[in-house]
Amino acid sequence: MKDIQSQEDHRRINIKKVGVKTISYPITVLDKAHSQQNTIASFNMYVNLPHHFKGTHMSRFVEILNRYHGAIDIGNFHNILQEMKDKLEAEAAHIEMSFVYFLSDADNADNLKSRRYECIMHGSLEKENDLEFILNVPVSIPLAKQMATGLPQSLGQWGRVVSAVKFRNFIWIEDLITLIEKAVDIAHEKASAPGENSMSVESLSHQIAQSLEEEKAIKSFSLKVENLAEGYSTFAAIESLA
Amino acid sequence: MKDIQSQEDHRRINIKKVGVKTISYPITVLDKAHSQQNTIASFNMYVNLPHHFKGTHMSRFVEILNRYHGAIDIGNFHNILQEMKDKLEAEAAHIEMSFVYFLSDADNADNLKSRRYECIMHGSLEKENDLEFILNVPVSIPLAKQMATGLPQSLGQWGRVVSAVKFRNFIWIEDLITLIEKAVDIAHEKASAPGENSMSVESLSHQIAQSLEEEKAIKSFSLKVENLAEGYSTFAAIESLA
Amino acid sequence: MKDIQSQEDHRRINIKKVGVKTISYPITVLDKAHSQQNTIASFNMYVNLPHHFKGTHMSRFVEILNRYHGAIDIGNFHNILQEMKDKLEAEAAHIEMSFVYFLSDADNADNLKSRRYECIMHGSLEKENDLEFILNVPVSIPLAKQMATGLPQSLGQWGRVVSAVKFRNFIWIEDLITLIEKAVDIAHEKASAPGENSMSVESLSHQIAQSLEEEKAIKSFSLKVENLAEGYSTFAAIESLA
Amino acid sequence: MKDIQSQEDHRRINIKKVGVKTISYPITVLDKAHSQQNTIASFNMYVNLPHHFKGTHMSRFVEILNRYHGAIDIGNFHNILQEMKDKLEAEAAHIEMSFVYFLSDADNADNLKSRRYECIMHGSLEKENDLEFILNVPVSIPLAKQMATGLPQSLGQWGRVVSAVKFRNFIWIEDLITLIEKAVDIAHEKASAPGENSMSVESLSHQIAQSLEEEKAIKSFSLKVENLAEGYSTFAAIESLA
Numbered sequence: 001m002k003d004i005q006s007q008e009d010h011r012r013i014n015i016k017k018v019g020v021k022t023i024s025y026p027i028t029v030l031d032k033a034h035s036q037q038n039t040i041a042s043f044n045m046y047v048n049l050p051h052h053f054k055g056t057h058m059s060r061f062v063e064i065l066n067r068y069h070g071a072i073d074i075g076n077f078h079n080i081l082q083e084m085k086d087k088l089e090a091e092a093a094h095i096e097m098s099f100v101y102f103l104s105d106a107d108n109a110d111n112l113k114s115r116r117y118e119c120i121m122h123g124s125l126e127k128e129n130d131l132e133f134i135l136n137v138p139v140s141i142p143l144a145k146q147m148a149t150g151l152p153q154s155l156g157q158w159g160r161v162v163s164a165v166k167f168r169n170f171i172w173i174e175d176l177i178t179l180i181e182k183a184v185d186i187a188h189e190k191a192s193a194p195g196e197n198s199m200s201v202e203s204l205s206h207q208i209a210q211s212l213e214e215e216k217a218i219k220s221f222s223l224k225v226e227n228l229a230e231g232y233s234t235f236a237a238i239e240s241l242a
Numbered sequence: 243m244k245d246i247q248s249q250e251d252h253r254r255i256n257i258k259k260v261g262v263k264t265i266s267y268p269i270t271v272l273d274k275a276h277s278q279q280n281t282i283a284s285f286n287m288y289v290n291l292p293h294h295f296k297g298t299h300m301s302r303f304v305e306i307l308n309r310y311h312g313a314i315d316i317g318n319f320h321n322i323l324q325e326m327k328d329k330l331e332a333e334a335a336h337i338e339m340s341f342v343y344f345l346s347d348a349d350n351a352d353n354l355k356s357r358r359y360e361c362i363m364h365g366s367l368e369k370e371n372d373l374e375f376i377l378n379v380p381v382s383i384p385l386a387k388q389m390a391t392g393l394p395q396s397l398g399q400w401g402r403v404v405s406a407v408k409f410r411n412f413i414w415i416e417d418l419i420t421l422i423e424k425a426v427d428i429a430h431e432k433a434s435a436p437g438e439n440s441m442s443v444e445s446l447s448h449q450i451a452q453s454l455e456e457e458k459a460i461k462s463f464s465l466k467v468e469n470l471a472e473g474y475s476t477f478a479a480i481e482s483l484a
Numbered sequence: 485m486k487d488i489q490s491q492e493d494h495r496r497i498n499i500k501k502v503g504v505k506t507i508s509y510p511i512t513v514l515d516k517a518h519s520q521q522n523t524i525a526s527f528n529m530y531v532n533l534p535h536h537f538k539g540t541h542m543s544r545f546v547e548i549l550n551r552y553h554g555a556i557d558i559g560n561f562h563n564i565l566q567e568m569k570d571k572l573e574a575e576a577a578h579i580e581m582s583f584v585y586f587l588s589d590a591d592n593a594d595n596l597k598s599r600r601y602e603c604i605m606h607g608s609l610e611k612e613n614d615l616e617f618i619l620n621v622p623v624s625i626p627l628a629k630q631m632a633t634g635l636p637q638s639l640g641q642w643g644r645v646v647s648a649v650k651f652r653n654f655i656w657i658e659d660l661i662t663l664i665e666k667a668v669d670i671a672h673e674k675a676s677a678p679g680e681n682s683m684s685v686e687s688l689s690h691q692i693a694q695s696l697e698e699e700k701a702i703k704s705f706s707l708k709v710e711n712l713a714e715g716y717s718t719f720a721a722i723e724s725l726a
Numbered sequence: 727m728k729d730i731q732s733q734e735d736h737r738r739i740n741i742k743k744v745g746v747k748t749i750s751y752p753i754t755v756l757d758k759a760h761s762q763q764n765t766i767a768s769f770n771m772y773v774n775l776p777h778h779f780k781g782t783h784m785s786r787f788v789e790i791l792n793r794y795h796g797a798i799d800i801g802n803f804h805n806i807l808q809e810m811k812d813k814l815e816a817e818a819a820h821i822e823m824s825f826v827y828f829l830s831d832a833d834n835a836d837n838l839k840s841r842r843y844e845c846i847m848h849g850s851l852e853k854e855n856d857l858e859f860i861l862n863v864p865v866s867i868p869l870a871k872q873m874a875t876g877l878p879q880s881l882g883q884w885g886r887v888v889s890a891v892k893f894r895n896f897i898w899i900e901d902l903i904t905l906i907e908k909a910v911d912i913a914h915e916k917a918s919a920p921g922e923n924s925m926s927v928e929s930l931s932h933q934i935a936q937s938l939e940e941e942k943a944i945k946s947f948s949l950k951v952e953n954l955a956e957g958y959s960t961f962a963a964i965e966s967l968a
Binding site for chain 1: 256
């Protein structure tokens with residue numbers, strides 16, 4: 001009786017999401033060169049609740065988390081999402097898994113670059129399963145002239161590319177990184193041609209978008225290109241229409 | 243000719259947003275107690291571009307920024323937004339102004355609390371002007387027992403409340419802070435009653451939502467309540483239906 | 485000739501340190517429960533150079549880094565330090581390895597806590613080898629009353645303990661964590677006794693210092709205890725005389 | 727009696743520092759162009775305590791803080807430090823005031839650069855007063871060729887210079903910034919001469935050290951130059967012998 005009244009008082013209010021953030025676990029990720037690599041992931045898990053949902057359900061959330069404690073991986077995303085959706089009577093369930101992926105640069109032993117890429121795997125279940133992969137690729141400034149010393153000297157950081165892709169078919173993280181880094185190289189080359197300006201966020205966006213579009217394994221994508229400057233940055237954001 | 247072709251090749255691609263991020267300037271904010279206070283703001287300025295927009299327009303952006311250089315304030319948000327929209331032939335224009343607001347705690351000289359609140363003012367112009375104010379209120383843990391020493395000792399941090407409101411009428415930042423902090427006090431009191439659990443993210447969400455709903459100057463709102471724990475946090479998010 | 489002159493012009497100047505910061509690699513750490521765990525480390529490597537050292541030696545640095553590329557571990561700290569000292573004709577060589585250590589909480593399956601500890605291993609070689617281990621232990625607020633629901637609910641964060649220890653004998657990371665967390669429990673208990681105030685940074689410092697002092701495997705230590713409050717924090721720092 | 731015993735048990739332990747961190751207040755800083763500017767400072771205040779000091783003194787600390795609440799400025803550093811030293815019977819007292827200084831770039835209206843510099847003023851009182859000023863100057867990458875469009879386009883970030891100076895005579899923050907930025911320009915020019923490599927952390931360190939040495943108002947200094955790269959950074963640190 002009291003509950004119904006308190007609900008009538010606040011017809012405009014509804015809890016939309018409840019969840020847990022930044023739980024860290026060691027995980028294993030598929031690696032093209034070595035079949036798997038060990039890294040650390042940080043998890044966000046939350047559900048969208050329906051409009052007239054009453055009461056506290058964090059306890060059911062905790063039950064699910066405890067059952068999968070330390071064993072949450074992309075392989076059982078679907079099972080956990082389904083259980084979250086059922087147990088919490090939710091409209092949708094979400095898992096975000098953030099981790100750092102390392103590229104083993106076997107061909108490039110002279111390179112000091114640690115080749116460290118921040119990634120997020122975002123799985124969600126509403127009526128259908130949905131999987132989005134977000135990749136952060138740092139962009140450095142290529143050397144304009146050959147160094148006398150042969151040192152892997154750096155000219156500094158140009159900026160970064162954050163791409164979010166949905167897949168039609170499986171693709172290695174390594175291959176997606178290569179795709180984007182090749183597009184960066186092409187954009188750098190075009191910008192260094194006589195009569196051209198320095199590489200802009202728009203030109204790099206278009207170059208990468210073109211490469212992503214041509215890759216058959218990718219169903220759709222959005223991307224953001226950011227150029228660091230002293231005290232500010234410029235950016236351009238693009239997304240595929242699909 | 244070449245341009246048209248390259249466009250036909252990439253029909254699925256469109257630049258959605260271009261802009262500039264984290265330009266910092268000192269600004270002046272209205273303050274109920276002292277009429278104004280000086281603080282530092284960080285600005286993001288960007289536009290949504292139409293589908294078939296061709297070419298680079300960062301130069302026009304820079305012209306606008308240079309004209310208002312160091313004098314961007316909420317008072318001229320509308321003028322800058324209109325100019326951004328016109329000059330860049332954009333569908334929508336956005337300014338996000340992040341700053342820290344300090345509460346002068348005249349009544350409370352014994353209090354070490356610096357009463358520092360992170361705020362964002364987000365102005366946008368599409369067909370109509372729209373203004374959203376985002377306020378971050380830290381939540382501490384009240385002392386369960388009276389301290390013998392009378393020291394302003396802390397038991398630590400419980401979490402924080404991030405609320406985003408749109409206004410019907412003018413309201414002082416100070417009054418919005420007071421509204422939320424009073425709701426936090428009520429929720430703390432309810433949770434400390436015999437037979438009750440410790441304050442949950444859901445119960446605090448509902449308490450604050452109720453207070454925001456009752457404030458006539460507020461047209462609509464969304465809010466997120468976060469409880470820090472060791473190694474993770476829990477959260478609940480609510481929004482008004484309006 | 486020119487070099488000697490330029491040196492005479494600036495007799496007051498000497499380069500003290502050169503090095504490389506935040507190179508990340510996956511590493512393996514000894515783990516009491518599972519014999520080893522995979523985690524990610526970030527490395528700083530630098531040398532102290534003598535007063536009248538002339539010229540650029542980053543190239544020699546890079547040679548060493550490339551030779552140990554991706555295989556820097558506590559097991560070969562001494563070899564790398566010796567090589568850094570020799571090749572760079574340095575007075576001292578340093579490696580700082582930062583990583584996150586996870587505790588597998590087998591006894592405590594109901595616990596949402598991810599038990600994640602930030603650690604730094606700092607090896608240095610001047611005349612002798614020296615190894616210091618720095619451990620960051622978060623301190624939460626214990627529940628004052630038994631929860632009806634039995635949920636692992638949190639009251640929030642009290643603060644943290646950062647301890648830096650040098651060892652006489654080997655000690656597991658796990659055992660050092662347990663030593664500190666037990667001291668925190670004792671300090672919490674003492675503070676909750678009738679007539680006592682809430683736990684202070686000084687009382688917690690003394691409790692932990694006493695426990696570290698009693699551990700025979702520890703040669704010397706320093707520690708810093710920090711209590712988070714709303715908008716500021718208080719701290720106390722202690723070190724052993726040894 | 728009990729106190730003496732507990733002290734004998736722990737002869738190796740002494741509390742070295744107690745204090746308060748990151749209290750934020752708006753402050754006013756002297757500005758060459760406009761006589762003063764408003765900004766926000768974050769304060770750390772702490773004391774070094776003698777070896778056999780007994781008991782908790784945070785309450786005296788809080789009394790001092792409350793008396794100067796919101797009015798801590800470089801003008802009354804000495805008075806606050808003296809009071810901290812006396813009331814807490816301390817060996818030394820410290821205030822660290824961190825703030826952001828903005829350069830009003832009147833001559834350079836076309837420049838998007840917000841010219842934002844992080845600064846720390848560190849005052850300490852042991853037997854004598856001591857004042858150290860720490861300045862963070864970001865270093866960008868100069869354009870190699872004149873841009874056709876005349877846009878203030880950026881090539882990215884090279885790194886940063888952190889200098890800590892003690893003064894013989896008063897010097898404007900603005901003049902210290904100019905001194906360092908001129909040294910950066912000279913180092914960039916030297917590095918772009920035919921046959922030269924890109925600017926190294928060592929060469930930039932030497933160039934800035936030379937300029938600081940020649941400035942009569944500066945008594946002594948230390949500086950650290952850092953070059954950002956993809957995934958790591960290199961650095962060189964120098965200090966004057968004085």
